[in-house]
Amino acid sequence: xxxxxxxxxxxxxxxxxxxxxxxxxxxxxxxxxxxxxxxxxxxxxxxxxxxxxxxxxxxxxxxxxxxxxxxxxxxxxxxxxxxxxxxxxxxxxxxxxxxxxxxxxxxxxxxxxxx
Amino acid sequence: xxxxxxxxxxxxxxxxxxxxxxxxxxxxxxxxxxxxxxxxxxxxxxxxxxxxxxxxxxxxxxxxxxxxxxxxxxxxxxxxxxxxxxxxxxxxxxxxxxxxxxxxxxxxxxxxxx
Numbered sequence: 001x002x003x004x005x006x007x008x009x010x011x012x013x014x015x016x017x018x019x020x021x022x023x024x025x026x027x028x029x030x031x032x033x034x035x036x037x038x039x040x041x042x043x044x045x046x047x048x049x050x051x052x053x054x055x056x057x058x059x060x061x062x063x064x065x066x067x068x069x070x071x072x073x074x075x076x077x078x079x080x081x082x083x084x085x086x087x088x089x090x091x092x093x094x095x096x097x098x099x100x101x102x103x104x105x106x107x108x109x110x111x112x113x114x115x
Numbered sequence: 116x117x118x119x120x121x122x123x124x125x126x127x128x129x130x131x132x133x134x135x136x137x138x139x140x141x142x143x144x145x146x147x148x149x150x151x152x153x154x155x156x157x158x159x160x161x162x163x164x165x166x167x168x169x170x171x172x173x174x175x176x177x178x179x180x181x182x183x184x185x186x187x188x189x190x191x192x193x194x195x196x197x198x199x200x201x202x203x204x205x206x207x208x209x210x211x212x213x214x215x216x217x218x219x220x221x222x223x224x225x226x227x228x229x
Contacts, residue, residue, distance in 0.1 A: 004158070033216060042119075042205050042219030043159070056214045091158065095215065101147070101166045104217065106158040 002026065004107035006092050012113045013082055021077040021110045025094030032075050033104060034067055035091040043091055049075060050097070082114045117142045117208045121220035129228045134178075134193040136223050138206030141187065147209035148189040149217065150180055154202045162204075165189060176200070201227045 005024040013019050025032050030051050035043035045059040049069045057067075064082075069075040079086055089111050093104040122137040140146060147166050151159040163174025170182040176199075180191045189206060203224045207217040 031215070035217075035219075040124075040221070042207075042221050043217070045216045045218070048214040048216055050214075056216065059216075093159075101164065103161060103164065104215075106151075106160075108156070108158040 004092055004094050004105050006090075006107040006110050008110060009108065010111045010113070012115065014115050015082060015084060017082050017114075019079050019082055019112065021079075021090050021112070023075045023077070023092030023094075023107060025073060025075070025092070026096075026105055027073075028096065029094035029105070030072065030097040031095040031104075032069060033093045033095070034075070034077050035093065037089045037091055037109070039088070046077070046090075079112075082112075084114050087112055087114045117146060117210060117218045119206050119208050119218055119220035121204075121206050121223050123223055124221065125224045125226070127226045127228060128196045130198055131195050134191075134196045134200060134225065136191040136204050136206075136225070138180075138189045138191065138220060139187055140189065140206075140208045142208060147215075148180075148182060149207040149209065150174065150178070150189075150191050151205045151207060151219075152176075152202050153205065153222075159205065162191070196225075196227050198227050198229065201225055 007022045032049040034046040037043040048056040052072045064080045067077045089109040091109045092107045095104045120139045149164045150162040165182045173179045206220040
């Protein structure tokens with residue numbers, strides 16, 4: 001079946017601009033996660049959705065970052081007033097609810113470059 | 116808070132040689148532990164996981180890992196490296212709370228010499 005998809009695969013923007021990154025989880029997966037992977041580092045947690053609600057947004061670095069999942073499937077990560085330090089690969093993962101063994105399936109990521 | 120330490124950011128092995136990637140974690144409770152592999156320009160793929168039960172875990176592509184609680188380690192091994200094993204490997208620990216978010220190590224890049 002189809003895996004997690006993310007669009008765009010690459011996004012180049014200028015400092016100060018607004019960007020939106022999209023994630024399509026595996027059908028039926030109610031748990032959705034966003035992570036950020038900076039160059040040379042492991043992914044870092046940003047936000048977790050259970051259904052439509054953000055159950056844990058403790059990883060969002062500041063209020064320029066926001067994410068939504070209005071219908072409990074597709075999620076959009078929104079970054080306002082982008083800064084060069086926001087350049088990274090943004091990864092999305094989904095998990096089947098009730099899976100206590102917690103296998104998260106990852107998308108290929110969106111590489112964001114802020115010039 | 117949980118954390119993961121991967122010893123060695125780069126490992127180079129000869130084809131056919133043993134692959135050993137080290138991972139140590141800190142956790143106040145028995146965690147769930149994972150190894151993921153990332154090939155260039157691709158997403159993370161689960162290699163194997165430890166949740167409960169047998170401490171020696173077998174994964175895909177001939178990899179295995181052993182959970183050692185006394186050493187707080189979860190080292191990844193493969194007896195004989197193949198050229199296709201060249202990739203970046205991440206060890207991760209899961210928060211057993213309601214969100215199960217993953218905390219990753221910094222990663223180890225494996226190169227395989229012919």
